[in-house]
Amino acid sequence: MLLTGLALFAFTFFIVLKHQSPATIQWVRDLVPFCPLAHYTGLKCPGCGGTRAYFACLQGDYLQAIRYNIFWIPAAGVLLIEYIHSFLYMIRGNTQPRWWQLVRARTYYGFGMLTVTYMIVRNIWDF
Structure with a gap:
């Protein structure tokens, strides 16, 4: 039941943000906290860029989402x-x-294993 509720919330959030102005989407982006691992160590975790990829998907730019974070x-x-x-x-x-x-x-x-490998590779080759 919990997963169904979360899926319904995510779907609703997707539909609502898909039809909003770029200023509203920027406002929601500003609510997202910074990544402490990247901020304090300079290393990128496997999730770094995931929020930007999510918002790029909301705007229909799937290629840019892959560029932000292919791990999604x-x-x-x-x-x-x-x-x-x-x-x-x-x-x-x-x-x-x-x-x-x-x-x-x-x-x-x-x-x-894919998560650990992705984190190592993305920090070596900086992508």
């Missing part, structure tokens, strides 16, 4: 898999098929 594509995939899992869990009750447990575990391990 696999992150969206993991969120989709988790949403499917929650939906299946809700329908089936407390039972999970064995194959789904394996998919989830491998997805999280792979995503964790």
Whole structure:
């Protein structure tokens, strides 16, 4: 239920901001706090640029969103898999098929390795 509520909120937020003026979108951007890792160490975390990528998507500029942070594509995939899992869990009750447990575990391990690799590579080659 919580994920459904969050998805509904995100969808509503997307629709509302998609039809707003650039000044309103800039106002929302100003509400987002700075990244402490980047501010204090100068290193970019895997999420750096994610907010700018999100707002570029809201404005329909998907290529610019990829330039800001390409990592949002696999992150969206993991969120989709988790949403499917929650939906299946809700329908089936407390039972999970064995194959789904394996998919989830491998997805999280792979995503964790991808996250660490992306952070290292983006700080070496500065992109």
